[in-house]
Amino acid sequence: MATVLIIGAGGVGSVVVHKCLQVPEVFGNVILASRTLAKCERIQAQVKGRITIDQVDADQVEQTVALIGKHRPDLVVNVALPYQDLPIMDACLATGVDYLDTANYEPPDEARFCYKWQWDYRQRFEERGIMALLGSGFDPGVTNVFCAYAQKHLFDEILYIDILDANAGDHGQPFATNFNPEINIREVTAPGRYWEEGEWKTTEPLAVCQEYDFPEIGRKKAYLMYHEELESLVEHIPGLKRIRFWMTFSDQYLTHLRVLENVGMTRIDPIDFEGRKIVPLKFLKAVLPEPASLGPHTKGKTCIGCQIEGIKEGRPRKVFIYNVCDHQACYREVGSQAISYTTGVPAMIGAKLMLTRVWRRPGVWNMEQFDPDPFMEDLNRYGLPWRILELHPR
Ligand code: NDP
Numbered sequence: 170m171a172t173v174l175i176i177g178a179g180g181v182g183s184v185v186v187h188k189c190l191q192v193p194e195v196f197g198n199v200i201l202a203s204r205t206l207a208k209c210e211r212i213q214a215q216v217k218g219r220i221t222i223d224q225v226d227a228d229q230v231e232q233t234v235a236l237i238g239k240h241r242p243d244l245v246v247n248v249a250l251p252y253q254d255l256p257i258m259d260a261c262l263a264t265g266v267d268y269l270d271t272a273n274y275e276p277p278d279e280a281r282f283c284y285k286w287q288w289d290y291r292q293r294f295e296e297r298g299i300m301a302l303l304g305s306g307f308d309p310g311v312t313n314v315f316c317a318y319a320q321k322h323l324f325d326e327i328l329y330i331d332i333l334d335a336n337a338g339d340h341g342q343p344f345a346t347n348f349n350p351e352i353n354i355r356e357v358t359a360p361g362r363y364w365e366e367g368e369w370k371t372t373e374p375l376a377v378c379q380e381y382d383f384p385e386i387g388r389k390k391a392y393l394m395y396h397e398e399l400e401s402l403v404e405h406i407p408g409l410k411r412i413r414f415w416m417t418f419s420d421q422y423l424t425h426l427r428v429l430e431n432v433g434m435t436r437i438d439p440i441d442f443e444g445r446k447i448v449p450l451k452f453l454k455a456v457l458p459e460p461a462s463l464g465p466h467t468k469g470k471t472c473i474g475c476q477i478e479g480i481k482e483g484r485p486r487k488v489f490i491y492n493v494c495d496h497q498a499c500y501r502e503v504g505s506q507a508i509s510y511t512t513g514v515p516a517m518i519g520a521k522l523m524l525t526r527v528w529r530r531p532g533v534w535n536m537e538q539f540d541p542d543p544f545m546e547d548l549n550r551y552g553l554p555w556r557i558l559e560l561h562p563r
Pocket of ligand 1: 272348
């Protein structure tokens with residue numbers, strides 16, 4: 170039985186804790202550490218004391234090294250923020266422990282959403298004999314695994330991929346984000362980007378929109394955005410002609426966002442305020458509801474999946490592989506809304522596959538580089554069942 174160290178006691182961290190405790194035959198010992206100990210204490214109380222907690226500022230490599238030395242985990246699951254990816258990877262290198270995360274590294278002063286910095290660790294992880302699994306959430310994460318599954322079982326050649334992320338949930342707040350507000354707003358306000366015929370194409374933020382008819386939640390407007398899994402899927406799905414990412418937003422969300430942008434509240438550069446420097450987006454985050462607090466109030470469903478077109482046995486084929494998740498069902502099971510749930514469950518599954526050595530190779534890897542079958546089986550088993558819808562090819 171293994172010891173897992175989870176860093177980050179937010180919405181996703183809480184779900185990872187609950188799901189690991191559901192699989193005691195793998196996760197014998199669960200440790201949760203975060204910057205604010207009180208948040209760990211709250212989760213520890215929810216699970217009736219079945220975890221050990223600790224405090225860490227994971228921006229400080231030496232603090233994480235000491236934490237790892239104290240608890241001796243077999244794996245570190247990083248569900249803090251993307252800013253902590255590289256310092257935690259450095260601590261794993263220093264101590265020889267495996268690493269998993271759900272979002273790519275972001276430098277605090279620039280919204281980039283790219284894997285370069287983490288891919289640069291490949292050789293060092295390989296030489297140290299340790300493994301990093303990048304992006305084991307839903308998107309990225311499950312969406313990468315859906316593509317790998319389609320490549321293995323459903324197509325001889327994949328030509329077009331559209332990743333579709335719809336949230337038809339209503340949290341009853343005028344404006345709130347379902348995961349960390351700072352990262353969410355950085356992502357949504359960035360230029361759109363997609364890959365077509367061998368090159369990246371850029372659009373104005375949220376300038377391209379299409380309506381999709383989503384299973385179980387119906388017609389929704391989805392906006393073209395850049396998302397990090399596009400970068401790795403372009404590398405790992407040969408023969409692709411185009412890949413894009415779409416996310417739905419309500420008109421109310423977009424109106425609030427536009428106003429916040431117009432008045433400068435989404436800026437990530439420091440400004441002078443009463444004699445000190447503050448980053449407007451960080452201040453905004455402090456006044457918005459915490460994602461972890463939305464659970465009790467959120468109703469409705471999410472539908473996230475991959476619409477894939479290509480060739481199978483000489484004929485055109487088009488499918489939609491997807492999961493539908495119900496916010497209230499998630500809350501009943503683990504006390505969180507579906508966005509935290511759909512991220513935390515795949516993080517637990519990725520951790521389980523690494524610890525049982527089903528997915529284990531020294532180096533730094535994206536999800537689609539492993540056999541998708543055991544992951545797909547575990548999605549059905551641990552709360553994120555998937556379906557395949559056969560569509561009419563163009
Ligand atoms: P939250 O803001 O709810 O939680 C983040 C937690 O990390 C907080 O408890 C925070 O502590 C802690 N933290 C921040 N900085 C540090 C630090 N320096 N040292 C230790 N702990 C720190 O975010 P979410 O739970 O919603 O998101 C967690 C991660 O999951 C993010 O990286 C997000 O991008 C990713 N994500 C991935 C998705 C996917 O599908 N792949 C989807 C949704 C999220 P404090 O309270 O003190 O600030």
